Amino acid sequence: MNYAAAIQTTGQIALPAWRSRVLFVMLLAGLAALLLRAIYLQGVNNAFLQQKGDARYGRVVDIHAHRGMITDRHGEPLAVSTPVESVWASPADVEFSMNQLLNLAKIVGMTPEALKSRLTDTSREFVYIKRQLPPEQAEKVVKLGIPGVSLQREYRRYYPGGEVTSHLIGFTDVDDNGQEGIELALQAQLGGKAGSQQVIKDRRGYVVEDVASLRAPKEGSDIALSIDSKIQSLAFREIKQAVEKHRAKGGSIVVMDAKTGEVLALANWPSYNSNNREKPGISVLRNHAVTDLFEPGSTMKPFTVAAALEEGKVKPGTVIDTAGGTFTVNGRTIHDTHPERSLTVAQVLQKSSNIGTAKIALGLKPETLWRSLNQNGFGALTGAEFPGEAAGKLRDYKKWRPIEQATMSYGNGISVNLLQLARAYTVFANGGELKPVTLLKQETPAVGVKVYSDATAQAVRDMMEAVVRPGGTAPLAQITGYRVAGKTGTAHKLENGKYVDRYVASFVGMAPASDPRLIVAVMINEPGGREYYGGLVAAPVFGSVMGASLRLLGVPNDASLDNVMQAPAEIIGEEV
């Protein structure tokens, strides 16, 4: 009522003065609150906003570090990383026409249905469509211009040597980490460490300023192996041919520089192509020359003879009574296939007489024989640091019975790997010095350990030269123009603790015998044909690989070019 009257009389509403004052104070308080908040955020507790602001333009980018290259001793690449593109998608953002889908499926090699099903889960933000496409194909994907589908650069390892070097080099997994062989053994050196860097990016995503390097990338280092790729390919071809010719289960070959202990070639057959992502079973994957043990058989005899020579127990001309072909120790009989009444020590080695070797060994103290074998690296890792290497078995001499000492002297009851065996022969090539074995290129020749005297080493080498002459067990190992010293081996295979009628044929030798440059060790596992003697199966492989390698290296001849003597009709088979 009053109200109406007031309007009527003045035409104005007279408000109480306190209302405007209250409003004024409230606005002022609001302003003050905002001011305080602003001061607080920008002055006192500014870290959060600063960070948010930086995030608008600042980015942390990864810097890829290259995986080192593996080369042979002459710099030929054996394993190289090259970039490939992986296609990935963010399913929520993907939009494509039917035509685009079909094209994409064709490029990445998937059925359109499979591709579609991969992109259905829109809750995921990152799905690989196809990893590691060659750059040309990746370009086609980009040209399709499908939103939500992008490329990511990755690196993939290529092996020009394929199956020739696969056991040695090994391979890497999809993320470029070493899985087998050298790739695994030297992962620490080969693998780079990715770095990261803080940068400023502009609106279009280009880096405009380098703010700070958070972590410098560490590039993987290149590694030069001791391998000679020409000899490697030669060795591979020959071992493959021999395994196929003799229908064997497998075969391995090691070529070593006799002076430095560097491995020039190491190959096995069956092999596989390391460039294929699908890998074969473990039996093909294994580097049999290093990871598998076998009883060496007669290739051990030179070490027994050398131990006896070193002790002064025998001389090369000492006559051993070989008992007409049978000899019984501890109730077990040792046989010779070519029974003789007596043989000199040199002939024992030449004709590979088990009885002769056993008698020489029994004239030694167990400890002497054991030390001789042990010092030559048997029963221990070679130090080549190849993953999965088997050390072999050399039993403690304190537990030897005479029959064990006898059989061990001709390589039964002891197990070795081929690399170990090849390395042990460096003592005969270097005047009694055992060289350390290595798969890496050496700039300075490694210093070995003296095991035998020069005279002993020379004497055994001379005796081993007789092995390849007619009358020995391996005339097929002769090489035109070079003198050869070597030893055959044929051993029964041991299965579940019993010797079975399957064999391991081997040959280890060196040439030129006057001053050995190379050592080649060949092992053929279970030759399936009628021939199974080391002198028939393994020695020809030795001959062709050694001959060609020496010519390749330009090693001067130490014999006339008509030095190969016709082998007798029947090659002397050794007792196995």
Add this chain to the structure above:
Amino acid sequence: MARLNVLLLILVIACALGVVTSQHKARKLYVELQKEKDRAQQMDVEWGQLQLEQGTLAMPARVEKIAARQLQMQMPQSSQIRYIRSGSGVVTQP
């Protein structure tokens, strides 16, 4: 006093503009540098690929096959080899 202030103000503005332009130039140069780095990497990649290609083409097995099949080459027999000893100048057949 006022004059000095004006002078300093102009100086400050000039410096500020200088900072802006040099920053801009630095960024432009950085982009350039980045491009060159990318190019270097691209070339590195290409080098790797070429090396790989060369390695594949020079595989001893392949060279041997071509030598034997296409070029009809063969290993010399021992009777076909002559040795030349350095120094003597005489060709010998050992």
